Amino acid sequence: MHVVIMGCGRLGSTLAQKLDAQGHQVAVIDRDADAFRRLGDNFGGVTVNGIGFDRDVLRAAGIERADAFAAVSSGDNSNIISARLARETFGVSRVVARIYDSRRAQVYERLGIPTIATIRWAADRMYRFLVPSDRVEVFRDPTSVVSIVETPLHRDWVGRTVKTLEDRTGARVAYLVRFGVGTLAVPSTVLQDGDQVYMIVTDETVEQVLDIAQGADKEGN
Template sequence: MRVVIMGCGRVGSALALRLDALGHLVTVVDQNPDAFRRLGAFDGERVTGIGFDRDTLVEAGIESADAFAAVSSGDNSNILAARVARETFGVTNVVARIYDPGRAEVYERLGIPTVATVPWAADQVLRRILPQGATSEFTDTTGTLSLAQVQVHPGWVGTRLTALEARVGARVAYVVRLGRALLPGPDTVHQDGDQVHLLARAADLADVERSLVQPPAAEE
């Protein structure tokens, strides 16, 4: 893939290096040339300029890009650049980093995928403080479905995940086991240390979490 990244801060540089290591063609745009020092050993291209400027984007190869990520430190710049990439140059795979969660919801409804930085960070901290997940990792734009990492009672160890799904009326989307994510099959058994990520109706999420911190019934 050819990917254009606007912003060479900590997020942009880390994203660029990971994509570069995976063999993708990457161009990073930043108006501060000193920011490119974060890239170190990087095989991609560096373009100095304003990330939402059309000429700058053309220089960065936006016309042949498969994806565009706007991850600078400014919400307005990120959204403007994302809209230019999508509406002017027809890039379909576009994402923007947003600090203001209210704006993030608005732009999601406009069809621009966003990563709301502050809520995400707060959510990750919350998950490590509270005994239950408390908030979702992802909620669809209609607010109907949520994906959340849920705490599961140790009594479920050795039980098929299909039984867990039947208990709460939700779907196990994936499990992180020994540092690797896996898609569960019909015979996948819950193991000690598994991190269970479950897709449920947003309105039911609290009840789902309360149910799973209880041990399974004998018939389960």
């Protein structure tokens, strides 16, 4: 793969080194030539000094043949402008942008540009370390909105279908572990004793989902 990275800070340089070590072709853009020192002497890729949303700079980095583009500078506006150029002007299929403002991240996600809202994600990780809970969370998306949690079931759910559980809770079953093996459930999957169920939730819905799942299936069908 040929990957273009805009921004040679700690994140950009680490990403570039990792990709380079794995044998990918990497070009790194930064307006500060001194930033390239972070790449180290063993870096085998290309460095381009300039502004990451300048078309000529992007072309010098090989954007026209790029398989992927990452905008990871310290500026939200620069990141999103360069990401949109990479996708909309140069047709790069895999584009991601780091965004500090989580509100902006949600807007750009709706525009079809995957974003990593680093401040919100890091703050959420630290909060959950400082204020632990009994909830077992196995995944949280980069915008820190959607998570997958282990969802213990009341014994009354045994013999019911996944569709029934989803209809009652309003959440989706991501997967379940049965006899120690992970499996993707379908709506008709019948829940068995000993199943470990993992559901997709948000912070706003998780408590309700867990309460319903851990309570008896009062409707019984």
